[in-house]
Amino acid sequence: MKKTWRWFGKKDKITLDMLRQIGVEGIVTALHEIPNGQVWPPDAINEMKTYIELHGLRWSVVESLPVSESIKYAGPDRDCLIDNYIISLENLGKAGIKTICYNFMPVLDWVRTDIEHKWVDGSSSLYFDKIKFAYFDIHLLERKNAIQDYSPEELAKVEELNKTITTTERDELIDTLIVKTQGFVNGNITSKEQQPIVKFKKLLALYDGIGREELRENLTYFLEKIMPICELYGISMCIHPDDPPMQLLGLPRIVTNEEDICWLLKAVDHPCNGLTFCAGSLSAGLQNNVPALARKFASRTKFVHLRSTHILPNGDFVEANHLKGRGHLIEVVRIFEKENPALPMRVDHGKMMLDDENKGYNPGYSFHGRMLALGQIEGVIATVRDELKNKQKKIRSNKRNQ
Missing domain, CATH: 3.20.20.150 (Divalent-metal-dependent TIM barrel enzymes)
Incomplete structure (x- = not known):
């Protein structure tokens, strides 16, 4: 090779x-x-x-x-x-x-929810947190019928996260999912976008049907x-x-x-x-x-x-x-x-x-x-x-x- x-x-x-x-x-x-x-x-x-x-x-x-x-x-x-x-x-x-x-x-x-998931040795790697992603889908995108894609147990965890997540954490999640992991590889949304969620919803709408x-x-x-x-x-x-x-x-x-x-x-x-x-x-x-x-x-x-x-057992995955x-x-x-x-x-x-x-x-x-x-x-x-x-x-x- x-x-x-x-x-x-x-x-x-x-x-x-x-x-x-x-x-x-x-x-x-x-x-x-x-x-x-x-x-x-x-x-x-x-x-x-x-x-x-x-x-x-x-x-x-x-x-x-x-x-x-x-x-x-x-x-x-x-x-x-x-x-x-x-x-x-x-x-x-x-x-x-x-x-x-x-x-x-x-x-x-x-798609990743965390770009610097810390390890005990001090290094970090990419990580996909299913509950964070579901929170993004349900509460930030407010996608119609999104809750149908997740189990009752997952939905309960999403609501727990919704009660504790900070504004900074929410903004970082948006930035990670639709800007940082996308923009540098000819992505649809770059760091210059003032309303990334609004534009993202418009892109999703193009695939209706x-x-x-x-x-x-x-x-x-x-x-x-x-x-x-x-x-x-x-x-x-x-x-x-x-x-x-x-x-x-x-x-x-x-x-x-x-x-x-x-x-x-x-x-x-x-x-x-x-x-x-x-x-x-x-x-x-x-x-x-x-x-x-x-x-x-x-x-x-x-x-x-x-x-x-x-x-991982909860459905998350991490770079190995x-x-x-x-x-x-x-x-x-x-x-x-x-x-x-x-x-x-x-x-x-x-x-x-x-x-x-x-x-x-x-x-x-x-x-x-x-x-x-x-x-x-x-x-x-x-x-x-x-x-x-x-x-x-x-x-x-x-x-x-x-």
Whole structure:
């Protein structure tokens, strides 16, 4: 597997020189300055590619070329936006950049309620608190029929929280859920928004009447439109699983489990229609056996995110150590090194540790925490490669002795 790293461009506080020193081989990035839906021009693509290559690295994966909301809910400008997307793909293909990670999650990208959940060792990590999220849904969004999505026990805890939560805590929750975890990755709402809840409600309203089947139809429509240009340039479109892999806020989520992935790959059965295998996102769903999914979909996987989660008894989940948790990353690496060994991979959602907290890094994208994770995974990869070599030696030896 190729060691890559998500980098947020020249303004990223983590420099390419730093990444080269810690053994990174490829860069995962995007043209974040270009608004969603606009064409990525050749000059901007080539300038970024050249800049990365001057630092001894290569632009391995685009993460991401965002799919506009109007494409997802089939707005009146959908075809125009898809045309722009096709032009951007063509420009990327001509530049030799051929792996595109994207998602089809309505309104929200990845969801966490806490971005600095403290641990006893002084480090911190991302955390999803189901009761906090339900409180946000019921009392802040005031979504119609929201209470139907939660159990009586959960609703009772929400009401307890409602009695004790402070204004500061409430504002921090809003900021975390719809600004800090969204805005830095081409999100719909940025820190400049004065009324984030109001805008968020408007975005949710765009999906009124859009269920799982409608969203599936819209994804199929999008993929069928772009497959010819992908085939022409050998571009792999790699959909990212929903994070977390469950229904939220009444919005349809359609990449959550084995059945969803099977549907997607069959609905547009084309070699350019592939998967970003995110072990972390998939592990946050109790329905998912992550190694089994890796084994089943290894041949259609084009990019791998290596991280892991723990799911707590109350339904909360937290980012786990990269050698532990439901992601079973050691076994996942074994599967991909055997079945599809040349894939780009990146570690993801590392802890905040040492002086990471004071650097202003994007949530989940620390330097020291991810560097530790990369070292752990690099050791796993080296061990697995030795295992595979030894197995091959034994096979050859047995054949000679027969």
